[in-house]
Amino acid sequence: MKYLFDAVLVPSETMDTHDCRLVVDLLRASTQMTTFFEYGGSKLIPCADSDEAFRMKAEAGPGWMLMGERGGVMVPGFDYGNSPLELTRRGAPENAIMTTSNGTKALLAAASGCPEVRIACARNAEAAAWDALCSGRRICTVASGRNGKFSIEDAVCSGMIIEKMLALAPSNGGTEMELTDGALTAMALWHHFGPDLASLCMESEHGRILQELGFGEDIFFCAEIDSSAVVPYYRRGEKYGSIASG
Secondary structure, three states, X not given: OEEEEEEEOOOOOOOOOOOEEEEEOOOOHHXXXXXXXXOOOOEEEEOOOHHHHHHHHHHHOXXXXXXXXXXXXXXXXXOEXXXXXXXXXXXXXOEEEEEOOOHHHHHXXXXXXXXXXXXXXXXXXXXXXXXXXXXXXXXXXXXXXXXXXXXXXXXXHHHHHHHHHHHHHHHHOOXXXXXXXXXXXXXXXXXXXXXXXXXXXXXXXXXXXXXXXXXXXXXHHHOOOOOOOOOEEEEOOOOOOEEEEO
């Protein structure tokens, strides 16, 4: 069986046809989504902006919390920000509507035209890699970036996940592997900067901003590799798509 591994390194890239896409926003949306389900969350609805989030909550009712950020800080009027450590301290709400500057937008873009979409980060890298291998043969990592631009930490994390898929594919019947230029680039970045993700994130543009905002501890949490077996997945709905975890 032949696998093809692809990588989108900037969110504006045109995506080819894939069986499964893995959305990576290491700092911090994909880590937040994974942690949400680790700490008691049941259902998560992603949306593009805060105005839409408030409208959706008005429709959904008081049982739904608002979660997310703009510019790294919690949106005024929201119940939770985008700090995974906040979820570890408070516990996750059962149901939440989430919007972030980059990750939720990348997720919604990745879900366009692709039947299987997973949420991936460093913490669930191997679990997400295996889940993707079981979901199709043409697999793409989607680096969320920041404000429409390239983010080194998302690309490096994508390269790590691709390397894990290459290692695991033979166990799922893979006999031939093809890598696109994007996948080769992501892996090269991982080989250059890995495995010390924490140092890379601390030095990255986004990491420096998070430190200035007082979220330095979040970076170390987000940089932990293979500490979770939770792999959230996105499903379209009649009105709104949602994220759940099997």
